[in-house]
Amino acid sequence: MAGMKRSGGSETAKRRAGERAVDAVDDGDVVGLGTGSTAAHAIRALGRRVDAGLDVSGVATSLQSRELAREAGIPLTSLDAVGSVDVAIDGTDQFDRETGALIKGGGAAHAREKVVDASADRFLVVADPSKAARGLDASVPVELLPAARRPVESAVRDLGGEPTLRAAERKDGPVVTDNGNLVLDCAFGALSNPGALATDLARVPGVVAHGLFVDLADAVLVGTEDGVETRSYGSE
Numbered sequence: 414m415a416g417m418k419r420s421g422g423s424e425t426a427k428r429r430a431g432e433r434a435v436d437a438v439d440d441g442d443v444v445g446l447g448t449g450s451t452a453a454h455a456i457r458a459l460g461r462r463v464d465a466g467l468d469v470s471g472v473a474t475s476l477q478s479r480e481l482a483r484e485a486g487i488p489l490t491s492l493d494a495v496g497s498v499d500v501a502i503d504g505t506d507q508f509d510r511e512t513g514a515l516i517k518g519g520g521a522a523h524a525r526e527k528v529v530d531a532s533a534d535r536f537l538v539v540a541d542p543s544k545a546a547r548g549l550d551a552s553v554p555v556e557l558l559p560a561a562r563r564p565v566e567s568a569v570r571d572l573g574g575e576p577t578l579r580a581a582e583r584k585d586g587p588v589v590t591d592n593g594n595l596v597l598d599c600a601f602g603a604l605s606n607p608g609a610l611a612t613d614l615a616r617v618p619g620v621v622a623h624g625l626f627v628d629l630a631d632a633v634l635v636g637t638e639d640g641v642e643t644r645s646y647g648s649e
């Protein structure tokens with residue numbers, strides 16, 4: 414994947430984080446179902462609790478999470494129907510240990526993820542230790558309207574970034590998101606002010622959503638080989 418490296422964190426660590434996050438789900442909750450390999454562990458764990466009698470419904474953030482939820486037997490609803498979710502469980506590509514700011518979008522699902530995660534009463538991030546960082550320096554995925562590619566690339570360069578169109582791996586040409594858009598992976602180096610960059614990127618005409626999630630996470634649950642470390646942010 415050009416410009417965006419997916420994590421090779423251990424499956425044990427990812428599974429522990431996903432399972433611990435699902436412990437926070439209560440009977441009757443509407444649950445935001447994140448995208449990616451770590452969130453997939455949470456979806457499977459939630460499915461096991463549904464099998465055991467838990468009454469919840471899920472809001473998928475992608476075609477991937479919708480299919481996984483169906484396989485796991487989790488009843489699905491939509492944000493159109495419910496307006497918000499009680500708890501969202503989602504992965505991340507990088508998180509700042511100090512602030513809980515995230516860079517997401519390695520799976521090109523960050524537009525819907527942001528809508529669902531931002532609507533949550535509690536947004537729990539599940540991660541393995543390879544995602545932890547001091548500050549943020551990964552490239553920032555930007556989903557954009559296909560017709561806006563050139564002006565968005567130019568605006569990213571004006572903001573100090575170097576955009577790379579994300580190429581598909583098992584298809585010729587670019588990645589096309591679940592929303593029919595393209596993704597630019599934008600290398601800015603170390604981010605001195607992620608909040609300001611988030612605001613600037615969101616203002617660019619043609620940008621649908623960027624992968625900076627600032628002041629959204631309530632907690633990051635980091636699975637390890639031995640257990641789970643919970644880092645709380647905001648009001649948690």
Ligand SMILES: O=C(CO)[C@H](O)[C@H](O)COP(=O)(O)O
Nearest residue numbers: 449450451504518519520522
């Ligand atoms: O933001 C995402 C998808 O758009 C994922 O949550 C992120 O890429 C983490 O994935 P994984 O758990 O497979 O490392």
